[in-house]
Structure formats: structure tokens, C-alpha cells
Amino acid sequence: MEYKVVKGTRDFLPLQMQKRNYIFNTIIEVYKRHGFLPIETPALENLSTLMGKYGEEGDKLLFKVLNSGDFTSLATTGNNPNGNDVLCDCVKNNDYKKMTTMICEKGLRYDLTVPFARFVVNHLNDISFPFKRYQIQPVWRADRPQKGRYREFYQCDADIIGSDSLMNEVELLEIIDEVFSSLKLNVNIKLNNRKILASIAQVIGKQDKIVDITVAIDKLDKIGMDKVLEELKEKDFSEQDVEKIKPILMIKGTNEEKLSQLKTILQGSAVGEKGLEELSYVMDKAKKAEIKNIDFDITLARGLNYYTGAILEVKANDVQMGSITGGGRYDNLTGIFGVKDLSGVGISFGEDRIYDCLEELNLFPQDISTTTTLLFVNFGEKENEMCLSLAKSLRKENVSCEIYPDCSKIKKQMKYANDKKIPFVALIGEKEIEDKQVVIKNMTTGEQTTYNIDDALSFLSDLKA
RNA sequence: GUGCCUGUAGUUCAGUUGGUUAGAAUAUCAGAUUGUGGUCCUGAGGGUCGUGAGUUCGAAUCUCACCAGGCACCCCA
Numbered sequence A: 001m002e003y004k005v006v007k008g009t010r011d012f013l014p015l016q017m018q019k020r021n022y023i024f025n026t027i028i029e030v031y032k033r034h035g036f037l038p039i040e041t042p043a044l045e046n047l048s049t050l051m052g053k054y055g056e057e058g059d060k061l062l063f064k065v066l067n068s069g070d071f072t073s074l075a076t077t078g079n080n081p082n083g084n085d086v087l088c089d090c091v092k093n094n095d096y097k098k099m100t101t102m103i104c105e106k107g108l109r110y111d112l113t114v115p116f117a118r119f120v121v122n123h124l125n126d127i128s129f130p131f132k133r134y135q136i137q138p139v140w141r142a143d144r145p146q147k148g149r150y151r152e153f154y155q156c157d158a159d160i161i162g163s164d165s166l167m168n169e170v171e172l173l174e175i176i177d178e179v180f181s182s183l184k185l186n187v188n189i190k191l192n193n194r195k196i197l198a199s200i201a202q203v204i205g206k207q208d209k210i211v212d213i214t215v216a217i218d219k220l221d222k223i224g225m226d227k228v229l230e231e232l233k234e235k236d237f238s239e240q241d242v243e244k245i246k247p248i249l250m251i252k253g254t255n256e257e258k259l260s261q262l263k264t265i266l267q268g269s270a271v272g273e274k275g276l277e278e279l280s281y282v283m284d285k286a287k288k289a290e291i292k293n294i295d296f297d298i299t300l301a302r303g304l305n306y307y308t309g310a311i312l313e314v315k316a317n318d319v320q321m322g323s324i325t326g327g328g329r330y331d332n333l334t335g336i337f338g339v340k341d342l343s344g345v346g347i348s349f350g351e352d353r354i355y356d357c358l359e360e361l362n363l364f365p366q367d368i369s370t371t372t373t374l375l376f377v378n379f380g381e382k383e384n385e386m387c388l389s390l391a392k393s394l395r396k397e398n399v400s401c402e403i404y405p406d407c408s409k410i411k412k413q414m415k416y417a418n419d420k421k422i423p424f425v426a427l428i429g430e431k432e433i434e435d436k437q438v439v440i441k442n443m444t445t446g447e448q449t450t451y452n453i454d455d456a457l458s459f460l461s462d463l464k465a
Numbered sequence B: 001g002u003g004c005c006u007g008u009a010g011u012u013c014a015g016u017u018g019g020u021u022a023g024a025a026u027a028u029c030a031g032a033u034u035g036u037g038g039u040c041c042u043g044a045g046g047g048u049c050g051u052g053a054g055u056u057c058g059a060a061u062c063u064c065a066c067c068a069g070g071c072a073c074c075c076c077a
Helices: A014-033 A055-061 A071-075 A086-092 A096-103 A113-122 A167-183 A194-204 A207-218 A225-234 A239-249 A255-265 A270-288 A351-360 A381-396 A410-419 A430-435 A460-464
Strands: A044-046 A064-066 A104-108 A131-140 A152-161 A187-193 A294-296 A310-316 A325-330 A344-350 A374-376 A401-403 A424-427 A437-442 A448-452
Touching (some): A014 A131, A014 A167, A113 A152, A152 A167, A167 A187, A167 A270, A167 A344, A187 A194, A194 A239, A194 A270, A207 A239, A255 A294, A270 A294, A381 A401, A381 A430, A410 A424
Parallel strands (some): A187 A294
Antiparallel strands (some): A044 A104, A064 A104, A152 A344, A310 A325, A424 A437, A437 A448
16 A cells, blocks of 8 residues: 555544444543543643653653754754754764754653643643543554554543542542443453552662562563562562562452551551552442452552552453553652642543454444434435425434435445445435325335325334334 | 564455466446345456565575564553
8 A cells, every 4th residue: 555554553434433432432421420521732742741751661652743944054063153063963972862852842742641730730720629630632652563552542531630539549440430331341450559569669678679679570470470580680689689579479369368468568667558558448448339340459560650659550351452541649740840739640541442342342332333314315406405305304303314415326326325324215206206205215124115295204203213 | 672473456365396367255346127225146447466686497486685564572551
């Protein structure tokens, strides 16, 4: 094909869009039911807003947009009086990062949480806290695409900012439960708390190594205990450190059992105790809210480094797919933009992955591909006038209908109705005009019924049946 | 950024140890009663065999390079 779409991006056909909208509508409905309000932010943000918020890996995955203008003037060789040879210096020093900042100042958003934090700071005076917003927009990541991974995909975020009550965490869990129940997708919610992870690092005495520890233990169910310990040793952890981490990785049992085992291990660590307290509060309330399928997962780490409290991830049970929803609490995301003491907590549904799961499990309802209910076959100018007024009356009754635009062969017009899965066709030709009749053909059964045209909508009840 | 796999009609794929003009199914379009679709029948269009080089009398087939796509790791929705 000559004109491909960009790798990792897709076109969507009508049927696919109807399926996507089914997911979006389900999520929006639940968000609204919980009192969240919609906002949007631009696709493009200044790179200064985005850079450094997602870790080093995230910076690499940002799509950067080239400035307009002519860079050759910035790259004159030799020292010129204006000092405009910075680009050449960058080339000489192999400093591509600095060079990037010289020629790119904008980038495509990587997620919706950071732009939201920026939004909150910019609109402090227009917002009343706690602020509950939802936002459904595409995000872009310069990743290498693979199954369930796209370069352009939709996130469906809900965040509550300006309240540190753990009731917010509980509400978000309820939302997750409602959305996936409604979609009939069996899921497992994995819950953890960053404070617990921090405390583990503290207990070992390697607070600065929290990222290494979490990344390693995150792989526990993938590569197994031995390899995780091996990886830790490679990362400069001593034999003693590893021995301290080992019992934590071996914790098993029900949520309550895991909690009590950790309580013993993390005893004396203020952060750890706080984390465990938060976690058990949330789990307890979630239980009272009758949310099932929540697992306390010590190995859940999540790379986004702005999380400070609860972290969660949702996986589909019956299909091989990465996490389809993620989220957590961030205590100081607006702090980076100059406004302190605003704690937020949010979740994000990955629409594209949910789509893939529903498709694989055949869980899309049959009736979502709504189409035209009735097609008027075009017999010519005179006949069309009759169709126009009939169509108008039908639309007033909220029946979607259309008149075939060209006076083509009946066969072609019938085929159009068939291809578009239009259930009814109206035929008003010379004969019918003369007899003041309209013939309605049921495309499913093939039956044709003749109605009196004066009683224009006498066939209405049949269409709706 | 690292590793593995795959490139033949719009799509899904055949194509024998290298051998004449590269096939099928499906989709598209047209016809089979000029006022009737979905089934059936007939026909048509559609391919620089990913690109380029090499080996050979001869390459879709063998070799190399490049390009594209997919999958896994990393990380994530």
C-alpha cells in the first residue's frame, strides 16, 4: 500500500467505531453517575510540562514536535558574535538531549494525568475542590507497537483532586467494578501502596534504591523468585539485602494474611505502618461496598513515579493482555507546577485494550451497530417528492431513514440496503403514486406489505417491532 | 534500545528438488427477466512475487543487504 497509516496508529471502520463508542458510553455513564465532570486539554503541551514526569523511559517515549523555522541559522559553524552556534556545539559534544530542547519545545501528551495537574494549576480560581473530573482523549507514546500496545490510544481518566480522603480510592474501585460488570468482562483488581514499597526499601536500608527494588519484585510472577534475586544482586544489592527481601517476596495467602505478615516485617517503620493502614482501610471499605476480585499484590509496583499512596492495576481474567486500567494517588503532582498541598487520586481505563479483550472474548452486544431503519428507493424526481415528506414525518417520530440519492437500478439500491443492513425498504414508484400506496419490504423476511399512503405512518409500528 | 519470526491480487493463503504465460478462495464490478437485495450460476478487472543486488542458461523459490510488518523483552493503557 502506498499510503500507510503511521506505525502503531489505526483507522477505524464504522462497525469498529460503534464498538468503541459502546465502551466510551459505558464508562462515561458510570463517571457521570458518580458526579464527575468532563474537561479536555490540548493534544500538544509544552515539553517543559511533560518532561521529567514519567521517568527517564517516559522522556524517551514522548513524541516531540519540531519547531517551525529555519534551524540553519542556529547552526552556523564557528563562533559567531551572537553565540548562535549552539547546535554545532551539541553535535560536537554528542549532546542530543540539549539539541532536542533547542529545536523542539512542544510534544504530544503522554497521558492525561500530568496535563490535568497543569490544568488544575492554571484554573485554580475556576475550580471548586474537591474537583472530580473525567477526561477521555487520545494519548501518544513513541513505543514499539505489539499486541495491545499502540502509539496512539485512548485513555479514559477519572481523578479527584483536592481531597486526601481514602473514600476517593474506594469510589474509584466502585467505578472500576461498575464499568467492568457492565461490560461483562471478568477482571482482577490488583492493589498496593507505594508507602509499603518505600518502607520495604527503608527496612533494608536502601531507600534510594526503591525503584530498583520495585522493578525487580514486579517481575516475580513473570520470571520467578530465583531470577528476581539474581537481578537484585546485579543491581548492587548485597547477599544480606537479598536475604532481607526474600521473606517479603514469599508472603502468600489471603489479603488479610498478607497484611498481617507484612505488619510484622515492617514493624517500626512509620511509612510502612501508614501504608498498611491506608491499604486495609480501603480494602475494608471496598468489601463493605461489595466489590469483589480485589487482591493485595505486594509485587505491584507501577513505573510512573509520581504515585505516593495507593496504586492499582486491573487485568482481564480470560485473556492474555497487559493491564487494562491503572491508577493511584499522587500527593504532589501539582507541586511541580507550583501549587502545593493538593493531593489527587485517579484511574485510567485503556479503551483500546478493553476493546481487544471484548473482541477476543466475543463480548460486544449484537445490537450496537445501529443503522438506518428504512431506505426509500429512488424512482425519480416526481416520486422523490412523496418520499421527502414521508421521510420528514418518520424522522419526527425518531425513525432514522434515508432516500437513496441516485435514480439507479433497483437492484443496486436494494444491494445498498442489504450491505448497510437496513431492515426496511420503502418502494414508491409510478404504480404506487397512482394507487396512492407505499410498499414496505422487510429485508429480513423478504415480505412486502402495501399500505395506504394517506395514512402515512400506518406502518410505523411494524418498523419499530 | 535488544532479540526472534514473516513479506505472493483489496483480504486470507497455495505455488513440489530452482524450469514455459504465478493460482485458489473471498471481496469488488458487470451480466443471468428492463420494479427487487441476501443463495446459486457466468464473466471481468486486479500482482514490478516488499526493494535492490548476487548465484544460475533460468529465481516467487537459493545467498546478502536494505525496507516494511508482527511478536517478545524493557516499560506501560
